Amino acid sequence: MPSPNILLIVSDDHGYADRSALGIHSDVRTPALDRLAAGGVSCTDAYVTAPICSPSRAAIISGRYQQRWGGQWFDSARFPPDDVPTMAEVLRDQGYRTGYFGKVHYGKESVGDRACPPRHRFETTFYGLAGQSMGRLNYLHHSDRAVEEYGAEAAHYMAVQPMLSGDEPVEHEGFLSPELGRRATEFIQADDDRPYICMLAFNAVHNFCWQLPDEELAKRDLPAYRDWKPDLGRPYTEWYDDVIVPNLPHGRDYYLAQLELMDAEIGKLLDLLDETGQADNTLVVYTTDNGGSTCNFADNTPLRGTKYTVWDGGIRVPMLWRWPGQLPAGRESGVLASTLDLMPxxxxxxxxxxxxxxxxxxxxxxxxxxxxxxxxxxxxxFEWAVRAGDWKLSWFDGEDPHTIEQREYEHAPMGDGWFLAELSTDIGEQHNRLADKPEIADQLKTLHANWRTEVGLDQPGPA
Known part of the structure; x- marks a missing residue:
């Protein structure tokens, strides 16, 4: 059997409940993701390796726990070291052509660093360095003119710097999701007999979802909302509090619009595979970089918590696999899976x-x-968790400055102390079984302590 093409789609902050096929929310419209699920396998118990983007993405690209090179939080996150091969490097050696389109965020990378896709063997690239701009990419503006109009401070917060292809800046004024889809389409259609991996890393549905084209706002009867600039007369941090839950008017509507429009681009790519006869020989995978950001109006029902937390709402994610003829259609798998498994x-x-x-x-x-x-x-x-079978033990330092910051700045429902959940009967982590199952908690503490030693975390965990 010839090596299949691979289309790997990674979205940003997508809520666990926010797929229309799940039937949880009637206003969610994701027909393309529903089509993937109907034609393939949905992993119900799939996890990322971190509840935030940059360390999680480092594990996705390498298939290794990012803690092995010290990546735990934003301040320690970085791209894998030189002796750790990336997905593109390994697949290039297997004869694949490689393309990367979208968001890059492993740490505070700069142009020319190995973290940039062309520097770890992605041949065709169009990407933005989100680590230079608060972890986000603007949905509408990427140009020198935008940087000048916003001013240096606002350009940083609003992420309007030019995109990149190879090491060269590329300006793009217009809605980014269709441009990412267009670039991926061109790559897939290239006249090249080699199999390909196309990695499509949408910035949707990260925050500031009001950044929509005028026609999309009008279609949904949504008001325009201004990006932050100094002329608003308020510091950025004060303004930011008004654009997250529960303060932004129409916040959920903006989020759902971005989700629907990203899904439409995925649908176009699925159509392309059908129309060009590639569908049966293309493995399509969809996941997201961390749990849904409830402060940005995502919903993780029935899970507890949000991005930033090791409650399952921060780390359990959608994961869909479709490969016609090779994987069963419409199947759900409850195996304990991880984005670590993408690479192997x-x-x-x-x-x-x-x-x-x-x-x-x-x-x-x-x-x-x-x-x-x-x-x-x-x-x-400052927080950690381990899951083995149906049991999950979590620990949170409720007084750590990181915990306090996320609770106050992102309105994230952080934990405090120990929590033992039996997920088979308590998927929402509502009932702490620590008192009646201390022996299981002790086993999980030992298991995690041994893992910490294995990956090289030298600071002591909680007693």
Whole structure:
């Protein structure tokens, strides 16, 4: 069998409940994601390695826990070291052509750093360095003129710097989601006989979702909302509090519009695969970089918590796999899965092997085995968690400055102290079983302590 093409789609802050096929919210419209789920396998118990974007993305691109090179929170997040191969490097060696389109955010990378896609063997690229602009990309403006009009401070916060192709700046004024879709389409259609991996990293549905084209606002009867600039007469931090839950008027509507428009671009790519006869030989994978950001109007029902937290709402994510003829259609898999598994699974379908921290999930996705991870770990220093089977133990330092900042600045419902949940009966982590199952908590504490030693975290955890 020839090596399949690979289309890997990674969105930003997508809420666990926000797919129309789930039937949770009648105002959510994601027909393309529903089409992927109907034609493939949905992982119900899939996790990222961090509840924030940059360390999580480092694990996605490498298949290894980012804690191995010290990545825990924004201030320590960085791209994998030079001796850790990336997805593009491994697949290039297997004869793939490689394309990257969208958001880049592993830390505070600069043009020319190895974190930039062309510097770790993505051949065709169009991307923005979100680490230079508060972790976001503007949905509408990327040009020198925009930088001048916004001014240096606002240009930083509103993320209007030019995009990049290779190491060269590329200006783009207009809605970014269709441009990312267009660039991915051109790459897929290129006259090249090699199989490809196309990694499409949407900035949707990250915050500031009011940044929509005028015609889309009019279609939805939504008012325009101004980006922050100094002439508003308020400091950015004060203004920011008014654009997150519960203060932004129409906040959920803006978020759902961005989600619907991203989904439309995914739908166009699925149509393209059908029309060009590539669908049966293309593995399409969809996931997101961390749990939904409830402060940005995402919803994670039935999970507790949000981005920034190790409650499941911060770390359990949608994960959809479609490969017609190779994976069953309309199947749900409850195996314990991780975005660590993307790298070994994609390398595996390409005919190779990759020894990282993830697993090749292909047989589990097919339903041929239930074997997957025996445990998964999360560790940000001031909060951590471990899941083994149906049991999950979490710990939060409620007085840590990071905890206080996220609680006050992002309105995130952070935890405090120990919490033991049996997820098979309590998916929402509402009932703390610590008192009646202390032996399980002790086992999980030991398991996590051993893992910390394995990945090289030298600071002591909580007693």
């Amino acid at each position: 699974t994609l390398v595996g379908v390409a005919g190779g092997e990759y020894a990282g921290d993830g697993l090749d999930l292909l047989r589990a996705l097919r339903g041929e085995t239930d074997a997957a991870h025996s445990a998964l770990h999360w560790d940000l220093g």
